[in-house]
Amino acid sequence: MKLKNLLSLLLLATLWGPSFLFIKIAVVEIAPITLAALRIGLAAALLHVFLLFKGYEFNRSWKFWKHVTIAGFFAHAVPFALINWGEQYIDSSIASILNGLTPLCTVLIANYAIADERMTPEKVFGTIIGFIGLFVLVSPNLVSGMNASVWGIVAVAVAALSYGIAIVYSRLHLMKEKPLYAPSSQLLVSAVYLTPFALIVEGPVVWTSLSWEAIGSLIILGSFGTALAFVIYYRILASASASYLSLVTYLMPIYGVALGVIFLDEILTIEAIIGAGLILLGIMIANKTITIPLGGKKTINVT
Structure with missing residues (x-):
């Protein structure tokens, strides 16, 4: 199961x-909140068409819809809109570092909220190693005049x-x-x-003015980067x-580096290799795929 x-x-x-990468392309022509709404809407449509073919039954539970409304707000509406907006003003390397705060936030929140997810030495050590790896991975960009x-x-x-x-x-x-119902x-x-909200704040999309690059990026974000993901x-x-x-x-920036090497003829740096290795090591430690002596089964409780 761990593998x-x-x-x-x-x-x-x-x-x-x-x-x-696709956000950076699309947000040049599509306003950030509108891009988030279109991406989410496309993914929702694709998943519901798939579920209808599988005999989807509408869930009438108020409790279920309350939970998906709250989860959707924090998982989709807020982060998609904020990342789209933020990438207009910061480079993608900085965005990837900041996005790497997610595991640190999750470990802290889960420690308080989920009884069986108290901080363990493995989780803390693995998360820290992963964040160091992320920093090493993008370090060449940090000294090249970032925006x-x-x-x-x-x-x-x-x-x-x-x-x-x-x-x-x-x-x-x-x-x-049930599988797929929640997402x-x-x-x-x-x-x-x-x-x-997007229509009120940013107005309607002028589709005829959009390039195929922007439309293609939106389709990829909605279908692969959201629905299937x-x-x-x-x-x-x-x-x-x-x-x-x-x-x-922590894994996502590795693909950013790989895409640059494959499609943009960028050089694979020693920092990228070391950073990727540290990220994978941190994830395996946190998941206990490999074990190291960190004090047995003791847990770290910050309450």
């Missing part, structure tokens, strides 16, 4: 990893916190739901309240801890 979770996490990172603004940094940092809240909340209230319903509800996300959540699942944010 299966690790492979699933790698697959999820493969789907989410290129997202920063950033305070509000852009704040926006992406708050998005990371929102992701942490969503992961813990979903683990508490939605992990026992598809979250996306549907998020699209319902985010779309009118959240199918994998909830399958992992059913068998792994919230803290472990949040470590996917």
Whole structure:
């Protein structure tokens, strides 16, 4: 099961990893909140069409819809809009570092909220090693005159916190739901309240003025980076801890580096190799795929 979770996490990172690149392309022509609403709406439509073909039965439970509304707000509406907005003012390397705050936020929140997810030496050590690896991975970009603004940094940092809240909340209230019901319903509800907000704040999209690059980026973000990604996300959540699942944010920048090497003829640096190695090591330690002597079974409780 540990190996299966690790492979699933790698697959999820493969789907989410290129997202920063496609966001950067799309947000040039599509306003940030509108981009979030369109991405979420497309993903919701795709998942519901799939469920209808499988004999989807509408869930009439008020409790279920309350939970998906709250989870969708923190998992989709808030972080998607904030990351889209923030990437207008900061470079993607800084965004990836800030997004790497998600595991740290999740470990802290889960410690208080989930009884069986107290901080353990493995979780803390693995999370720290992963964050160091993330920093090493993008370190060459940090000394090459990066673009950033305070509000852009704040926006992406708050998005990371929102992701942490969503992961813990979903683990508490939605992990026992039927497969695909929770993610598809979250996306549907998020699209319902985010779309009118986007229209009020940013106005309608002028589709004829959009380039094929922007439209293509939107389609990829909605179908692969959201719909398919959240199918994998909830399958992992059913068998792994919230803290472990949040470590996917450390893997995503590795794909950014790989895409640059493959498609942009960028050089694979020693920092990238060391950083990627540290990230994978941290994830394996946190998941106990490999074990190191960290004080036995003692837990760290910050309450």
